[in-house]
Amino acid sequence: MDLEARAHAEHPEALRLWLRLLTCTQLIERQLRAALREHFDTTLPRFDLMAQLERVPEGLRMSELSRRLMVTGGNVTGLTDQLVAEGLVERIGVEGDRRVWRVRLTEAGQRAFADMAHAHEQWVVQALEALTPREVDTLHRLLGKVKTHVQTLQGVATPEDIA
Amino acid sequence: MDLEARAHAEHPEALRLWLRLLTCTQLIERQLRAALREHFDTTLPRFDLMAQLERVPEGLRMSELSRRLMVTGGNVTGLTDQLVAEGLVERIGVEGDRRVWRVRLTEAGQRAFADMAHAHEQWVVQALEALTPREVDTLHRLLGKVKTHVQTLQGVATPEDIA
DNA sequence: TATTGTTATACTCTATAACTATA
DNA sequence: TATAGTTATAGAGTATAACAATA
Numbered sequence: 043m044d045l046e047a048r049a050h051a052e053h054p055e056a057l058r059l060w061l062r063l064l065t066c067t068q069l070i071e072r073q074l075r076a077a078l079r080e081h082f083d084t085t086l087p088r089f090d091l092m093a094q095l096e097r098v099p100e101g102l103r104m105s106e107l108s109r110r111l112m113v114t115g116g117n118v119t120g121l122t123d124q125l126v127a128e129g130l131v132e133r134i135g136v137e138g139d140r141r142v143w144r145v146r147l148t149e150a151g152q153r154a155f156a157d158m159a160h161a162h163e164q165w166v167v168q169a170l171e172a173l174t175p176r177e178v179d180t181l182h183r184l185l186g187k188v189k190t191h192v193q194t195l196q197g198v199a200t201p202e203d204i205a
Numbered sequence: 206m207d208l209e210a211r212a213h214a215e216h217p218e219a220l221r222l223w224l225r226l227l228t229c230t231q232l233i234e235r236q237l238r239a240a241l242r243e244h245f246d247t248t249l250p251r252f253d254l255m256a257q258l259e260r261v262p263e264g265l266r267m268s269e270l271s272r273r274l275m276v277t278g279g280n281v282t283g284l285t286d287q288l289v290a291e292g293l294v295e296r297i298g299v300e301g302d303r304r305v306w307r308v309r310l311t312e313a314g315q316r317a318f319a320d321m322a323h324a325h326e327q328w329v330v331q332a333l334e335a336l337t338p339r340e341v342d343t344l345h346r347l348l349g350k351v352k353t354h355v356q357t358l359q360g361v362a363t364p365e366d367i368a
Numbered sequence: 369t370a371t372t373g374t375t376a377t378a379c380t381c382t383a384t385a386a387c388t389a390t391a
Numbered sequence: 392t393a394t395a396g397t398t399a400t401a402g403a404g405t406a407t408a409a410c411a412a413t414a
Contacts, residue, residue, distance in 0.1 A: 053330045055341050060233065060329045062348045067230040068275070069355045070223065075403095085403070104373060112231070114406060119374055141372040141413050166223045167216045172354035173347065178218050181347050184340050185225045191335035192232045250381070267396060277383055282397055284381095304390045304395040 070169045077165055082158050087111070089162065091121050092147060092155045095131060101146030103136070130154055233332045240328055245321050250274070252325065254284050255310060255318045258294060264309030266299070293317055 071086070078084050094102060094110050102110070108118045122145055125131040130151035136142040147155060170178065234249070241247050257265060257273050265273070271281045285308055288294040293314035299305040310318060333341065 053326060055338065055345070056330045056333045057326055059333060059341050059345045059348075062345055062352060063226070063230055064234065066348050066351050066355065067226055069352065069359065071227065073355070073359065087404070105371090108373095113404085115373065116375075116407085117405065120404095123374095139372085139414070143373080163216060163220055167219045168358065169355050170219045170222060170351060172350045175218065177347050177350070178222050180343065182218070182222045182225055184336065184344050185222075185229050187335045187340070188229050188333060189225060189232065192229065192236070192332050195331065196232065196236065248380070268394090271396095276381085278396065279384085279398075280382060286397095302391070302395085306396075 070166070073169065074162065074165055077161070078158070081161060082154075084158070087113070087117075088121055088125060089158060091118070091125065092130065092151060093159070095145065095147045096152070096155050096159070099146065101134060101144035103142050103144060107145065125151070233329070236332065237325065237328055240324070241321070244324060245317075247321070250276070250280075251284055251288060252321060254281070254288065255293065255314060256322070258308065258310045259315070259318050259322070262309065264297060264307035266305050266307060270308065288314070 075086050078086060078089055090111055091107060094107060104115060104118050104122070107122075108115045111118065122131060122133070126133060129148055131145055132148050133143040133145055136144055173181065238249050241249060241252055253274055254270060257270060267278060267281050267285070270285075271278045274281065285294060285296070289296060292311055294308055295311050296306040296308055299307055336344065
């Protein structure tokens with residue numbers, strides 16, 4: 043358990059920070075995946091897709107889901123197909139452009155998501171409970187700088203990006 | 206590009222922090238994967254395996270690599286096989302126990318890793334260049350608290366964990 | 369012609385479990 | 392019997408590219 047081994051060289055502080063960032067994220071993500079699997083028989087990408095829909099009751103088109111989840115269109119089709127088969131989301135035609143779908147949570151999907159989101163939140167809170175509220179704030183702010191910079195580097199340009 | 210959508214509920218600060226942590230890590234990791242692929246035709250797990258070996262010239266046994274990389278044994282066998290086929294690492298028998306191997310970098314592997322590590326470091330430095338040295342320090346320290354706590358929760362208990 | 373979404377396919381990464389060979 | 396490592400297999404998760412329908 044020490045992924046933090048890639049350190050060496052001229053900027054050891056930056057490298058060490060990156061490796062610690064990666065380790066923390068992996069530890070928490072692994073736990074969340076396992077817990078979602080165990081308690082709700084679902085996966086993180088499916089949870090994320092539902093989380094996007096939960097914020098937009100009227101639904102999102104496939105291309106918008108693809109952009110927000112940062113995955114290609116084919117994957118969104120696959121995830122959506124699964125969730126439709128389970129009755130958690132539905133595709134609704136958009137009048138005026140018959141190529142486009144709005145995807146939205148069904149009522150069952152809303153109920154299921156509420157349960158999952160509640161448990162998910164508790165797992166996250168537990169993982170981060172070593173930090174004081176002030177430290178949570180500081181971390182959030184500093185990571186915000188990193189996020190903005192990296193997005194600029196990668197030319198993502200998402201003014202409508204929230205949080 | 207806004208994975209940071211799962212927020213809501215009773216502890217929105219913790220959730221927001223987790224989602225930002227995840228977004229930052231994914232953005233950087235994606236870029237590193239793409240760059241390793243493009244410039245060195247390799248992958249992050251292979252790079253990580255070589256990074257572990259670079260610190261231990263005499264080599265590590267398969268089980269130790271498995272522990273350090275946080276993946277199961279079968280995966281280490283597969284990664285090692287690939288790297289052996291390319292002449293970057295070698296398996297050496299251990300006298301006294303014929304079940305055990307020491308895996309270590311070959312000379313070619315050392316040279317290849319030095320190149321990759323140098324480029325890798327520059328990519329990381331660039332991703333984190335929005336932070337002052339002091340902020341890098343703060344982030345590293347706060348994430349250290351998270352890491353320790355999560356490892357305790359998961360019962361990992363790794364006193365020999367470095368960094 | 370361009371765009372939206374789907375299909376087909378393949379590759380990386382990972383886990384589990386059965387297996388071989390030593391101890 | 393227990394341990395070190397391997398093999399076999401399966402399933403996420405993701406990407407690319409060709410495709411159909413519609414604009």
